[in-house]
Amino acid sequence: MLARRSFVLMAAACVVVPHAAGATPEEVRALIRAVAGGAVPKLGRVKLEVPQLVENGNAVAMGLTLGEGVPAGAVLTDIHVFADGNPRPDVAHFRFGPRAGVPKVTTRIRLSTSQTVHAVAVFADGSCWQDSVSLIVAISACLDD
């Protein structure tokens, strides 16, 4: 009886051992606060387009555009992207110069596990806006082989 109980406890302990040290939601919150100049960004204006169900984490199509509610004359200068479940939280930082057209970026990113991806847009007036998408990753971006 006792042997079986200890086996069950041991098995439970094995399951909760994390597979790799990585980014945490707290770390991402701190990074977002840093790029937003200490403030907490409001939700809106920027639109993060990623699939909610990802088949292959090695190449996830990611689109960034400006959504509704952007006043005329507002100038986008930066978009920062963070992933709170990857080995490192930084994904990319895009900067839009004076010769940029309609703000828009598309690229492909790696996601190692199911997690939340955050995009933070910084405007020339210093205001910061955020969009976040929680997604499920079926096949992790390969880390081990």
Place this chain on the structure above:
Amino acid sequence: MARPLLNVPREVKAGQSFEVRILIQHAMETGFRRDAMGAVVPRDIIHRFECTVEGEEVFSATLHPAVSANPYLVFTARLERSGTMVLRWVDDAGVTAEERVAIRVA
């Protein structure tokens, strides 16, 4: 670094936003993987991309290992005058790729 694939219009309308699509061959080695002997494969990624026209900044990107192999980027530009677009990629080994495209403003 391999020669990049570019999709840049050669002729655009003044003041009108147009798309630039680029793809470059690169393993984007994350630095998190281990080889068969268990040794960490050193990180080697394209960490920087810049696009300018006649010295003026269009778009730039700082990339981290979370960007997929063979980085693909789509962004936009807007020109008032004809000029040469310069696209530059830099990787961790210090290798730089540079492409120039003459764009005519109609």
